[in-house]
Amino acid sequence: MDRPQLPLNALRAFEAAARHLSLTRAGLELCVSQAAVSHQVNALEQRLGVPLFRRLPRGLALTDEGAALVPVLAESFDRISAVLDRYAGGRMREVLTLGVVGTFATGWLLPRLPDFAAAHPFVDLRMLTNNNRVDLAGEGLDYAIRFGDGAWRGADADRLMTAPLTPMCAPGIAQRLSQPGDLAGELLLRSYRPDEWPLWFETQRTPCPPLHGPMFDSSVTTAAAAAAGSGVALLPARMFEHALDQGRLVRPFAHEIETGAYWLTRLKTRKPSEAMRAFREWLIASCAELPPFGA
Incomplete structure (x- = not known):
């Protein structure tokens, strides 16, 4: 009709x-x-x-x-x-909805997004940050970048990079620390993962002191508290290179522990769009080009 x-x-x-x-x-x-x-x-x-x-x-x-x-x-x-x-360069723009754990977003992804946008102007990126708790289906996400072991039910996962944890603190506190046992006299800032500090002390063959410091659900806020002198935090140093370069945070000890990695995940039932394929290829290639941390 x-x-x-x-x-x-x-x-x-x-x-x-x-x-x-x-x-x-x-x-x-x-x-x-x-x-x-x-x-x-x-x-x-x-x-x-x-x-x-x-x-x-x-x-x-x-x-x-x-x-x-x-x-x-x-x-x-x-x-x-x-x-x-949504038309750009003679083609239809595609929306890509991405969930990102806040630490990875601020510590690695955001400074590099202009490169992705320049290479793929047809992708209209929508980014939502989280504290590593994410629901791909419930939030309508195309992808989620999260930290863990890569085993999430119903999801495909591409390993991006490791992010070893190491003690970090303000310079004034670092001056008081010459050996791991000195941490017993400091306030140890904690995440919602209760095994991180015990594991770090175990690898140093040093007894873990009682843990009673503040607990945070984000490494970003934990790092802010540490930089303000509130205590010592276990943080992924690679995600806080800028704070280290500026001297706002210091690594009193070189030893690190690995508790997981950052992964790009999507639902197995989610058929990749052209925008999704472009972002995945760019992200994996960018992570593969990373030099060893501190090099």
């Missing part, structure tokens, strides 16, 4: 006049004369068989019929504009 031909020019003229409540200002926006806008609105009213405006001595007022039509047109024009905006 043939669709009726929409009077698009008339609808656009009416929508502009309704926003401004002025035929003159609508004409200025549309780069046509006031008379042309009036003609289009009159033609639309004749076609619909109802008045859309009440003409007042100083401007316009919408009728009930006109007020009912305005939000429908505004939403429709906004959706058309949004679709047209």
Whole structure:
């Protein structure tokens, strides 16, 4: 069945006049004369068989019929504009929704995103940060970058990089630390993973002191607390190179422990789009080019 031909020019003229409540200002926006806008609105009213405006001595007022039509047109024009905006370089832009653990986002990904955007301008990236608790299906994510062992039910995972943990603290605290046992006299900042500090002390053949310091759900906030002098934190040094370079954080001991890695994950049932394939290839290649930390 043939669709009726929409009077698009008339609808656009009416929508502009309704926003401004002025035929003159609508004409200025549309780069046509006031008379042309009036003609289009009159033609639309004749076609619909109802008045859309009440003409007042100083401007316009919408009728009930006109007020009912305005939000429908505004939403429709906004959706058309949004679709047209998704074209770049002669091709359709694709939305890619990415969930990222905050530490990886701030410590590695964000500084490199301009390179990805320059190489793949058709990808419209939407990024959501989290504290490593993520629901791919429930949050409607194409990908999630998270920390762990790579074993997540129903998900495919590509290993990106390891992120060994090492004690880090403010310079003033570091001056008091010459051997692992000295940590017993400091406040040890903790994550929600209770085995990290015991494992680090075990590898140093040093008894782990009682753990009673503040607990954080994000390495980013833990690092901020450590830099402020609140205590000593176990952190992935690779993700805080900038703070180390600036001297806001110090590594009093070189020893590290590995408790997992960063992975790019997606639902097995999620068929990769072209945007997803482009991001995956770029991310894996970028991580593969990383020099050894500290080199």
